[in-house]
Amino acid sequence: MPLTTPPGGTPARRRPPGMTDVARLAGVSQKTVSRVVNNERYVSAEVREKVRSAARELGFRPNTAARALITGRFGRIGVVALGTALWGPASLQVALERATRAAGIAVVVAHTVEGEPDSVGEAVEWLLDQGVDAIIIADPVDEGVEVRSDPAVPLYSLGRSVPEAENLLAGASNAESMREAVEHLLDLGHERVWHIAGPATWYPACDRVEGWRAAHEARGIEPPPPVEGDWTPASGYAAGQRILRDPAVTAVACANDDMALGFIRACTEAGLAVPDRVSVTGFDDIPAAAYFTPPLTTVCQRFEADVIRGLGILLRRLGGAPTGAPEPPPHTDTPRLVVRRSTAPPANRRNEAPGKDAR
Amino acid sequence: MPLTTPPGGTPARRRPPGMTDVARLAGVSQKTVSRVVNNERYVSAEVREKVRSAARELGFRPNTAARALITGRFGRIGVVALGTALWGPASLQVALERATRAAGIAVVVAHTVEGEPDSVGEAVEWLLDQGVDAIIIADPVDEGVEVRSDPAVPLYSLGRSVPEAENLLAGASNAESMREAVEHLLDLGHERVWHIAGPATWYPACDRVEGWRAAHEARGIEPPPPVEGDWTPASGYAAGQRILRDPAVTAVACANDDMALGFIRACTEAGLAVPDRVSVTGFDDIPAAAYFTPPLTTVCQRFEADVIRGLGILLRRLGGAPTGAPEPPPHTDTPRLVVRRSTAPPANRRNEAPGKDAR
DNA sequence: ACCAGCGCTGACTACGTTGTCATGCAACGT
DNA sequence: ACGTTGCATGACAACGTAGTCAGCGCTGGT
Structure with missing residues (x-):
């Protein structure tokens, strides 16, 4: 099955368009498209617009895999959550995803099973396999198991459930x-x-x-x-x-x-x-x-407030959020x-x- | 800041080990490492073991970004869920992640806001940006908005909430x-x-x-x-x-x-x-x-049973699960x-x- | 008139993996 | 002895993006 475009006639390609395709249509180089997509400086307004409309026309969507490959960052964090529908854990998770998405970071979840001590370790391992920039242990249960982590992926916790991890909810x-x-x-x-x-x-x-x-x-x-x-x-x-x-x-x-x-x-x-x-x-x-x-x-x-504040710590550790880090809002002490x-x-x-x- | 290894002394590299590193240590080619990691045929037991131990020694973890880049598949599905801690939706989500992980597929979640009609569309868009093989609309609310989808990413639903999507829970x-x-x-x-x-x-x-x-x-x-x-x-x-x-x-x-x-x-x-x-x-x-x-x-x-059965459909559509698709279990009709x-x-x-x- | 600096652009390359193809070697049948 | 077959391995290209660096035209200072 040849993946390349057949030489004659309409190129009925299956492959989604890449920067190269956008560049060809806009009459610029692939690198320039990259610059426009990433809002870099040194692109004339005229070219910028041309590239934008070309991208829109092709339905271009930057390939996160290629980006992650070269930058070494995934724009994703892993969340280890207790597999339960209890009010607290479930609310926490919703708040977490909300705050994270607002910062341009995606969430990959892995649920644990209460009573299976190593399920936290398994979940962490699974998330590391998936490729994440950081892992948050949101599981509120401490089974006393130590989690072996990858030195390249920092570990955080919501409520100090893991000694190896920094607690994001210190003053919760x-x-x-x-x-x-x-x-x-x-x-x-x-x-x-x-x-x-x-x-x-x-x-x-x-x-x-x-x-x-x-x-x-x-x-x-x-x-x-x-x-x-x-x-x-x-x-x-x-x-x-x-x-x-x-x-x-x-x-x-x-x-x-x-x-x-x-x-x-x-x-x-x-x-x-x-x-x-x-x-x-x-x-x-x-x-x-x-x-x-x-x-x-x-x-x-106040899940939302607590999580937003805690996530501020994490984002600053990661070296600034991709799409502009929102400063953690002042601690509004609602009743x-x-x-x-x-x-x-x-x-x-x-x-x-x-x-x-x-x- | 040079990313390459400095010529002299101990190579204190920051970069996580890749197949090339494993190959060097095991004295084989990078391609052979790939074969071992993916359990392909035509690798002698001897070499296989040598590569395995080298990988273990280096703490090697295959880079999903590179893999996704070339295969065009991410091994991830996106789930659009209602941002609530209500019992039903929360339970469903846990069941979904469990079943998915068992099939070697990761879940990226995006929560919607009830009452904001376009939040489903925004969530879908966000998930498409992240790179997923399929999207499941688990949001049980139909706000009557049609979801514009990417033709390359199939859309499914849990409970027919979206007309453009195939319902995985038909006989639920x-x-x-x-x-x-x-x-x-x-x-x-x-x-x-x-x-x-x-x-x-x-x-x-x-x-x-x-x-x-x-x-x-x-x-x-x-x-x-x-x-x-x-x-x-x-x-x-x-x-x-x-x-x-x-x-x-x-x-x-x-x-x-x-x-x-x-x-x-x-x-x-x-x-x-x-x-x-x-x-x-x-x-x-x-x-x-x-x-x-x-x-x-x-x-x-019976969230678990229903979801497992529905996910069987999805996995077969995706062309078989990476790590061996478990056949959907027979519909046990528990009281x-x-x-x-x-x-x-x-x-x-x-x-x-x-x-x-x-x- | 010349060079330095700035704004803008493109050529080239690396990232870590998989797909394709070639090659070496052993076993086998003729 | 020879080709044929099948296993085992490696060389090489490609995926789509971002980093590096060179080069363009223009401006302004000498």
């Missing part, structure tokens, strides 16, 4: 947001706030535990021991059955909304009214949270705690501070 | 699953089943409406008019407030679990017990569904309806058919 909102939620409960008059945490292998879970603990320590209070769940409503329910045997429990901060849902169910079944007898907060503000019974006081994460009806002052203080009415 | 489970749920309700003795649908712009929503309608028509029943929501619990709640004015309503099939949640809340507030007075089904089987009050009867989708406690016979038949006890 997890701990701080949870602290806000706990302080809300303490401000309402609760003496201590119990905590239903996420799995200890998840860094966001650890951060939230930290924020919960910090809120107590700032007031010189010793927090009760946290209970570990696995993000599912089932685990929140089970935790509730254990915690609620202690009559001192009046306020519980859950590490996500799903566990809060399960916990509320445990309360209901135990005959403990929410929020009259027990106050509950969630984390994530999933769409359903406002329609729990009662509507859940929870924390809304994160969404107060609904699952929180109220404890029963013994009900008359002092009347509960807010949301609706 | 949406309609059939919904039909199963509705038949479950009819079997329980309900005369008619109301429907809270998703937005009419979403194809999965249309398919579910279709399944709901089909279940009625198969029994010669005229279904009541469907009510359209927007997937959120809020819309399910609002729909409930409208529907529940009609005392004839005894069973409602919701197009997703979140709307079912909102609808249940509307029932509760209206003093209508679920399932004693009104039966409700959801769709998706999100983790929280089992912990609603009451636990939700819903439908579990999809998960019966929990939100469904029961209507009040007037309660004594005839006792409700199942799940727990």
Whole structure:
């Protein structure tokens, strides 16, 4: 099968047009086309326009493979994400791709499997095979495996899940947001706030535990021991059955909304009214949270802002984005705690501070 | 800055090793290295091993850019996905990447923005710029915009959202699953089943409406008019407030679990017990569904199976997967309806058919 | 009048891989 | 002894782009 153009007649070529074809049509050299396409200097306005229209006419699209071959850069980053549809990870990934595309960089995803320790390593390996300029570990689970990396491809993480990688979300909102939620409960008059945490292998879970603990320590209070769940409503329910045997429990901060849902169910079944007898907060503000019974006081994460800021670091490390690096926007500190009806002052203080009415 | 190796001393090269380097170390030609790497025939076992160990020693990784440049194929497909963390789209995307990687093909994602009609077109354009062998439109929303495609890059869709594209999920489970749920309700003795649908712009929503309608028509029943929501619990709640004015309503099939949640809340507030007075089904089987009050009867989708089957079509079109195409597995028809406690016979038949006890 | 500098353009080459073709060698049948 | 066949290997070209450098015409300073 000859790939070259047949000598006579209309050249019915299959091959997509290249710079050489554009150059021929515009009557210039291939190099000049390259200059126009890359917006280099030293091209007269006249030639520039001629090349542009020729490119448009042929439907020319620069070949990224050839470009990557010679520059050694791919204009792509790899993202290792946990293969789950959970609200947090999924939202993070969307935010990541948005911010990346805005910087002219494409995203190649590889999903891991929770519980398979080496799936992170496999994903990294796969991405390195594909050719990427950098890799971001967005998997929030630390299975304790060290990732062997290519020295030429820097490794980053969203939430310090990998020691070999630089964390792009250093000052992220997890701990701080949870602290806000706990302080809300303490401000309402609760003496201590119990905590239903996420799995200890998840860094966001650890951060939230930290924020919960910090809120107590700032007031010189010793927090009760946290209970570990696995993000599912089932685990929140089970935790509730254990915690609620202690009559001192009046306020519980859950590490996500799903566990809060399960916990509320445990309360209901135990005959403990929410929020009259027990106050509950969630984390994530999933769409359903406002329609729990009662509507859940929870924390809304700022994925977009955090990711954009973190990606700014990465882009600067890569030596400037191809299409002009947007400066990371100033850290706009929007309110994160969404107060609904699952929180109220404890029963013994009900008359002092009347509960807010949301609706 | 000279890129070539300095003449004297240790060659402290920055450039990653190529086949030429491996060849030099193994004492063979570069072409032979290519043969070994690509598992071609006509290489003696001895040489093969020598090359392998040389490649391992240098940490050689074939350069995909160079390969793509000459073969004209990238080993990548682009996926246009809706930028949302909703359960369905997110699950689909994970399943898609899993199946694709198993076939040795990488995924480049581009997210759209719901409500921005041209964001699909922009995403496609962006993916074409990146260089992909095919594009899958996984965005479930049809904004009615036609997508201009490159003739060299075939366009596929997951759920026929784009007329220019071939649908990979032709016999998918949406309609059939919904039909199963509705038949479950009819079997329980309900005369008619109301429907809270998703937005009419979403194809999965249309398919579910279709399944709901089909279940009625198969029994010669005229279904009541469907009510359209927007997937959120809020819309399910609002729909409930409208529907529940009609005392004839005894069973409602919701197009997703979140709307079912909102609808249940509307029932509760209206003093209508679920399932004693009104039966409700959801769709998706999100983790929280089992912990609603009451636990939700819903439908579990088979993303993995559907996507693997659909991808089989694509891979065969692309002319066989690089690393050996796995044949699409036989369509294992696992049960999809998960019966929990939100469904029961209507009040007037309660004594005839006792409700199942799940727990 | 001459050269230096600037703006603009093109020729040539390298990038790392695969495709094509040629070549060397051994085994085999005549 | 000879050609034929098949395996194993290498030489060489090509893919489409960007980097390097040379060269053009013009301007301005000496």
